[in-house]
Amino acid sequence: MNPMNWEPILLTFQLSLITTLLLILIAIPLAYWLTYTKFRGKIVLEALISMPLVLPPTVLGFYILVAFSPNNSVGRFLQENLGLQLAFSFEGLVLASILYSLPFMVQPIAAGFASLSPSLKEAAYVLGKSRMETLIWVLLPNIRGAILTGIVLAFAHTIGEFGVVLMIGGSIPGQTRVASIAIYEEVEALNYGLANSYSLFLFVVSFCILLVVYGLNRNSPQRVW
Amino acid sequence: MLEFDLEKKLHGAEGDLNLKVSGKIIQGQLIALYGPSGIGKTSILRMIAGLMKPDTGFIRVNQISWVHTIQRVNLRPQQRKVGFLFQDYALFPNMTVERNLMFALPKGHDATIISDLVNIMELQGLRKRKPPTLSGGQQQRVALARALVAQPSLLLLDEPLSALDYEMRRKLQRFILTLHKRYQLTTLLVSHDPEEISEMADEIWVMKEGCFVAKEAPQLFFDKSLDKESLSLWGEITHITARDSQYFIQMKLGGETLGFHIERKKAEHLKVGDRVKWGFFQ
Numbered sequence: 001m002n003p004m005n006w007e008p009i010l011l012t013f014q015l016s017l018i019t020t021l022l023l024i025l026i027a028i029p030l031a032y033w034l035t036y037t038k039f040r041g042k043i044v045l046e047a048l049i050s051m052p053l054v055l056p057p058t059v060l061g062f063y064i065l066v067a068f069s070p071n072n073s074v075g076r077f078l079q080e081n082l083g084l085q086l087a088f089s090f091e092g093l094v095l096a097s098i099l100y101s102l103p104f105m106v107q108p109i110a111a112g113f114a115s116l117s118p119s120l121k122e123a124a125y126v127l128g129k130s131r132m133e134t135l136i137w138v139l140l141p142n143i144r145g146a147i148l149t150g151i152v153l154a155f156a157h158t159i160g161e162f163g164v165v166l167m168i169g170g171s172i173p174g175q176t177r178v179a180s181i182a183i184y185e186e187v188e189a190l191n192y193g194l195a196n197s198y199s200l201f202l203f204v205v206s207f208c209i210l211l212v213v214y215g216l217n218r219n220s221p222q223r224v225w
Numbered sequence: 226m227l228e229f230d231l232e233k234k235l236h237g238a239e240g241d242l243n244l245k246v247s248g249k250i251i252q253g254q255l256i257a258l259y260g261p262s263g264i265g266k267t268s269i270l271r272m273i274a275g276l277m278k279p280d281t282g283f284i285r286v287n288q289i290s291w292v293h294t295i296q297r298v299n300l301r302p303q304q305r306k307v308g309f310l311f312q313d314y315a316l317f318p319n320m321t322v323e324r325n326l327m328f329a330l331p332k333g334h335d336a337t338i339i340s341d342l343v344n345i346m347e348l349q350g351l352r353k354r355k356p357p358t359l360s361g362g363q364q365q366r367v368a369l370a371r372a373l374v375a376q377p378s379l380l381l382l383d384e385p386l387s388a389l390d391y392e393m394r395r396k397l398q399r400f401i402l403t404l405h406k407r408y409q410l411t412t413l414l415v416s417h418d419p420e421e422i423s424e425m426a427d428e429i430w431v432m433k434e435g436c437f438v439a440k441e442a443p444q445l446f447f448d449k450s451l452d453k454e455s456l457s458l459w460g461e462i463t464h465i466t467a468r469d470s471q472y473f474i475q476m477k478l479g480g481e482t483l484g485f486h487i488e489r490k491k492a493e494h495l496k497v498g499d500r501v502k503w504g505f506f507q
Contacts, residue, residue, distance in 0.1 A: 117313055122274075122276050122315070123309070123315035123316075123317075125276070125301070125302040126276070126302050126303075126308075127329045127371070127375065128331055128375060129328075138317050138319075
């Protein structure tokens with residue numbers, strides 16, 4: 001049996017970490033906007049954000065692949081002007097993961113905002129605080145549980161990616177060959193022992209993560225998931 | 226001096242309502258807004274604070290326009306500097322009592338106002354506590370103190386005492402009056418409690434169907450129906466029992482308990498805990 005190669009595992013966690021960090025920056029303003037805007041067209045955006053919950057990951061992966069392909073105008077533009085090659089690269093995986101895990105971060109945070117009494121925000125405004133000050137000092141600290149849930153879920157969900165990664169990333173060692181892909185390939189090559197090592201590792205890590213989520217929710221006044 | 230003339234179509238639980246109100250309050254006055262629920266009392270306060278926009282009209286404070294729909298003036302709540310006491314207190318649960326007060330202090334202002342307010346409102350022992358661990362009356366005191374940290378000249382109180390028991394209500398009424406006088410505030414108070422209004426307000430503004438139908442001294446308003454009374458006392462209803470076409474009501478009057486029958490029609494809106502006036506007529 002081949003010794004276990006840690007590279008796919010490390011790559012998986014690297015991808016999850018970067019995706020989650022970027023998602024925090026994207027999801028908080030997005031959830032804030034979705035919760036408080038009176039713009040009726042927001043339902044379109046809400047539906048779009050939630051698409052990864054229902055679509056087969058391969059559909060998402062396919063369209064991202066087509067869009068990023070250097071044969072396509074978007075892909076060509078990115079490559080020529082920004083030097084970004086998104087199809088079959090780690091950067092492409094990050095972008096696809098962000099889209100794929102977006103609802104897992106946005107929905108708990110939006111639920112958190114919605115659970116707060118509107119008078120908290122209004123009280124801060126009447127006290128002379130700007131929207132930004134209100135967000136940072138009043139709203140976010142009171143939805144810590146929801147933010148933490150979003151972070152953990154997005155992280156765990158990115159670890160579990162397979163279809164999107166396969167479509168957009170292929171299986172380039174050190175670049176796009178994450179653990180879930182490695183497991184699939186080891187099984188194809190009949191290396192069941194190695195597949196089992198990867199699988200068991202992911203199984204235990206994912207279980208621990210969800211254990212933390214439920215533990216946090218138990219102690220938190222706002223259950224958002 | 227606060228002047229306003231506001232129109233707003235409100236969509237309430239009981240259908241649409243056209244709110245059309247105007248008024249003028251001089252510095253130092255305490256005005257009570259009185260009327261049934263859903264009549265737009267809270268909306269008036271929210272429009273003055275900048276949390277709601279009128280359809281047409283203006284709000285002027287000391288000759289400065291806060292809102293003027295024709296001139297397209299609409300100051301943000303942050304620019305208006307009012308003290309607003311929310312019905313649900315709206316204390317920030319993540320901050321201690323002290324942090325709640327500090328947060329309300331504008332940059333560069335003297336922090337001695339906070340220790341003043343803490344002393345007046347008897348909050349010394351609560352400084353390090355977080356709002357969810359406080360009783361309703363304590364939260365109310367903190368919220369009132371916080372509304373005044375920035376030293377606004379206008380104080381808006383949205384049914385501040387309705388959720389409290391009688392003793393606590395009396396205590397907080399005294400606190401509000403103390404602060405109102407000490408900081409020479411102009412105060413608008415939404416209240417359902419005739420006794421509270423009689424004790425506190427210079428004028429009662431009575432609302433009906435979205436308009437003011439009376440603006441007068443509370444005594445004058447509440448005594449109209451009792452114009453021949455020679456003596457009246459306030460009592461608290463302790464029991465209500467239905468008996469045939471009548472209700473039997475028990476109330477506490479001073480240290481005594483009193484029981485009497487009353488027509489069903491007259492008693493329908495009464496509930497245990499209500500304060501009612503008990504009068505003797507010539």
